[in-house]
Amino acid sequence: MVPFPGNLKESPSQTAGPYVHIGCTPNAVGIGGPYGEDAGARLVNDKTKGDRISITGRVIDGANAPLRDAMIEIWQADADGLFNSPLEKRGAADTNFRGWGRQAADGESGQFRFETVMPGQVPFAADRMQAPHAQFWIVARGINLGLHTRMYFPDEADANAADPVLQRIEPRWRVATLIASGARPNYTFDIRLQGENETVFFDV
Amino acid sequence: MTQDAGAFFPRDLAWHPKAYAPEYKTSVLRSPSRALVSLPSTLGDTTGPVFGQNMIGELDNDLILNFARPGELPIGERIILHGHVIDENAKPVPRTLVEIWQANSGGRYRHKKDGYLAPLDPNFGGFGRTLTDDDGRFRFRTIKPGPYPWPNNANDWRPSHIHFSVFGSGFAQRLISQLYFEGDPHIRLCPIVNTIKDPAAIEQLTAKLDMNNTIPMDARAYRLDIVLRGRRSTMFENRPEGN
Ligand SMILES: [Fe+2]
Numbered sequence: 001m002v003p004f005p006g007n008l009k010e011s012p013s014q015t016a017g018p019y020v021h022i023g024c025t026p027n028a029v030g031i032g033g034p035y036g037e038d039a040g041a042r043l044v045n046d047k048t049k050g051d052r053i054s055i056t057g058r059v060i061d062g063a064n065a066p067l068r069d070a071m072i073e074i075w076q077a078d079a080d081g082l083f084n085s086p087l088e089k090r091g092a093a094d095t096n097f098r099g100w101g102r103q104a105a106d107g108e109s110g111q112f113r114f115e116t117v118m119p120g121q122v123p124f125a126a127d128r129m130q131a132p133h134a135q136f137w138i139v140a141r142g143i144n145l146g147l148h149t150r151m152y153f154p155d156e157a158d159a160n161a162a163d164p165v166l167q168r169i170e171p172r173w174r175v176a177t178l179i180a181s182g183a184r185p186n187y188t189f190d191i192r193l194q195g196e197n198e199t200v201f202f203d204v
Numbered sequence: 205m206t207q208d209a210g211a212f213f214p215r216d217l218a219w220h221p222k223a224y225a226p227e228y229k230t231s232v233l234r235s236p237s238r239a240l241v242s243l244p245s246t247l248g249d250t251t252g253p254v255f256g257q258n259m260i261g262e263l264d265n266d267l268i269l270n271f272a273r274p275g276e277l278p279i280g281e282r283i284i285l286h287g288h289v290i291d292e293n294a295k296p297v298p299r300t301l302v303e304i305w306q307a308n309s310g311g312r313y314r315h316k317k318d319g320y321l322a323p324l325d326p327n328f329g330g331f332g333r334t335l336t337d338d339d340g341r342f343r344f345r346t347i348k349p350g351p352y353p354w355p356n357n358a359n360d361w362r363p364s365h366i367h368f369s370v371f372g373s374g375f376a377q378r379l380i381s382q383l384y385f386e387g388d389p390h391i392r393l394c395p396i397v398n399t400i401k402d403p404a405a406i407e408q409l410t411a412k413l414d415m416n417n418t419i420p421m422d423a424r425a426y427r428l429d430i431v432l433r434g435r436r437s438t439m440f441e442n443r444p445e446g447n
Binding site: 015023143194200202 | 214215220234251314373
């Protein structure tokens with residue numbers, strides 16, 4: 001065992017900086033090197049269960065400019081609402097679905113794109129379900145602590161209305177910042193760091 | 205080892221840098237201005253991706269060799285960088301992915317957007333990754349990065365630093381940060397370091413010279429332990445959660 005006292009503090013965060021790609025997506029930015037494929041580059045393969053969807057979007061700053069150096073990760077349940085994690089105790093998730101994806105924003109347009117599946121519903125507490133959603137984590141130069149948010153689906157209005165997380169959000173008009181646009185199978189989710197339609201970010 | 209799947213301790217946001225830190229100018233337009241919405245840990249926060257050893261190449265944690273041409277070596281100070289990934293309960297975090305990236309010994313990054321005068325080293329990529337072992341230990345071999353200037357105030361220099369990314373066992377533990385080297389006078393001068401307000405928190409990112417793990421006549425060792433958020437014990441929480 002490790003000789004550490006308990007009650008430690010979490011290591012403090014520092015910005016991922018402008019060169020996060022070197023460590024996390026070296027192939028996506030043409031550096032190459034020893035990694036065969038960037039971790040998180042693909043969520044699905046041809047055996048993955050569920051309806052294929054795409055999520056494209058941008059991370060936009062307070063001057064309305066897309067970030068061209070952001071890195072975006074998603075984590076979501078499979079088509080049956082199970083997470084591909086050893087801590088998932090409700091059942092066995094689809095082994096052909098990673099659940100986790102990582103993409104760099106495009107160096108020119110700032111656009112990111114995930115090819116994934118429509119997530120199933122996941123319980124919030126014993127007797128309540130969450131609406132289908134994907135969790136997002138955003139880092140970049142100028143972001144001092146990675147930002148957690150969630151993307152919900154515009155074609156799931158009833159489930160969204162009953163979602164216990166969305167129900168916590170005040171003022172109510174801010175809920176719209178978490179709902180993608182588009183329709184199955186192609187969704188768009190822009191994340192606004194600041195300003196009038198600032199996306200809701202979570203302390204999870 | 206059974207892994208606890210309990211809720212995470214709330215994050216101490218005063219220990220982390222604030223989103224809006226005008227001494228680091230880029231944060232001004234990239235910081236949310238509204239309060240974060242606090243949530244209890246949900247299943248998507250307490251679970252997270254895992255990575256298999258089959259993903260990791262033999263040289264992935266050896267930055268001295270993983271980009272070098274056959275028979276050649278990168279220029280600079282050879283170091284071992286090692287430590288544990290543990291949680292706030294001091295429990296080791298086993299089999300978790302640790303990724304690092306850094307400038308070369310002259311302070312230059314292998315990135316098309318870095319135009320610093322210091323040259324690229326053809327034998328140095330500046331990135332590596334590893335899984336912690338069953339006791340949460342990680343180990344890299346690399347070249348000590350050089351300081352570099354950056355546009356913020358007219359004459360700001362980054363201390364020597366290595367960026368790191370860690371996953372943990374739940375997505376809410378996800379962390380990216382930077383480590384520094386003890387004794388570097390640039391640490392206290394750096395606007396990015398100084399987005400952290402508590403000197404003890406900066407100390408927590410400062411790797412210490414570790415003579416006991418130095419390899420004589422070869423490489424010095426630096427040690428940094430990385431702490432991720434801890435989980436509440438679920439031992440007494442068998443009842444269904446209320447809302
Ligand atoms: Fe850096």
